[in-house]
Amino acid sequence: MSTSTTSASTASASPSGAGRLAGKVAFITGAARGQGRSHALRLAREGADIIAIDLCGPLPTVGYPLGTPEDLAMTVDLVEELDRRIVAVPADVRDLASLEQALAVGVAELGRLDIVCANAGILSSGSLADLTEEAWREMIDINLSGVWRTCRAAIPHLIAGGRGGSIVLTSSVAGLKSYPNIAHYVSAKHGVTGLMRTLAVELAPHRIRVNSVHPTQVDTDMIQNDVMYRLFCPDSENPTKEEFAAASRATGLLPVDWVEAIDVSNAVLFLASEDARYITGTALAIDAGALMI
């Protein structure tokens, strides 16, 4: 490989060369914006190079705009501003081959893989009667099976590296407790919790740690939209951001309307770093106390 010189010069030029993740490579799904972009920047700031994928397109059952190619390009710009390298390609977590291809390209270019953030996810809603089979299947296919496909594609690279690794699955408080009218989301996120636990058991002999993060509402485009406002304020005809904020705040203990993406990224960084070297199989809530209610 011809990357050794560029790699060395990049590392020495980087102010974060001595960061907590110096020399590591992280794979992040759903990285065009929101939590995924925030994870990319947080990990890059600690010295990691990034392999970033995102669907970069709309989905039939999702009632709010998803990430775009321009969003993913912005993530690239922001990571490069931190003097880290990034390989970003559009890929679909419903398509195992597209994930394998993205990782093949990314690992060839960046030389290794250490960290996996299976973050890509969607939200839609409906009661048992109203939720369509299409919406159920799209949700399970992305938020649960997509997480497995991400791991299915990435784990061989981690094992091949022989240096262990850290996988962080993005679940939700809905992976540990239930909310009405999002049965598909709750089922998928509970499933992710189970997947995390199983992977922790299977991969421990390879020194690969597997944990999950369980955020409450995070201030991103996935919640700041009409679908979410109506889910939280079912009695309001045209719920406003303020009404949603009050309803959202009531789901937690701490007096905040929601958490920020950086709060989740800080948890991801902790789990990805050596600070968490003996933590595996853990479900870490970033929930302002929502699980206590």
Added chain:
Amino acid sequence: MPALAGKVALITGAARGQGRSHAVRLAAEGADIIAIDICAQIESVPYPLARPADLEQTAAEVRALGGRIVTAHADVRSQAELRAAVDAAVGELGRLDIVCANAGIHSSAPAHELPEQAWQDLIDVNLTGVWLTCKVAVPHIIAGGRGGVVIVTASVAGHKPYATISHYVAAKHGLIGLTKTLAQELAPHGIRVNAISPTQVDTDMIQNDMIYRQFVPDAERPTREQFAEASQATNLLPVPWVEPSDVSDAVAFLAGDGARFITGASLPVDAGVLAK
């Protein structure tokens, strides 16, 4: 009068195993039965699934108790097949009170070696199939206006992990979430939704070479006796597995008025697995 006299119970995966046991038990309590099974093989499942003759045997055992039963071949992955079967059967038996979403399959491989079709089939049957069963059946319970009961067959794997069955653990964890969510959504209709979480149950789903190898990975040709020993080691009580009738006892309890204020729960029938 029997506890469930006059009620009608729908059971998926009813051709044999736990499903047949539930059908016979609920019939013994006085319920009429709607028994559904795919009665066909799914390719990624490495042990034989039920055949039409198995479902006929379930029907014979229910009728021998004096109960009425309507059987249908339907795949829980198909909303259309389920809807046709359930609508016709409810039309014939007049009502629906109890749903046992029991149909399930099993396969095994490490998560990063699992073929995509095996993951997909298992998620489709064990998770999506339960949701589709509820989506099709619950409107009949609501229409009755008398409340009702949904019992979801989860597993101890809905609460804790087991190596080489990531898809099964993910699906069963998903069912715990689904159970709690539906308990919230359906409580205003007087419909209770609970899960049962068995340990290994002595049926064809576990008495096969695939499971023997999963539990005894170091043996070249694991025997039933070696599996029994390994299986017993997962339980607290000194038994290798529980019987289908043990799970049916829990189902009968949750289906009856003795459990009238129990909803959103997961009842282990696990010989102590989850206490470890």
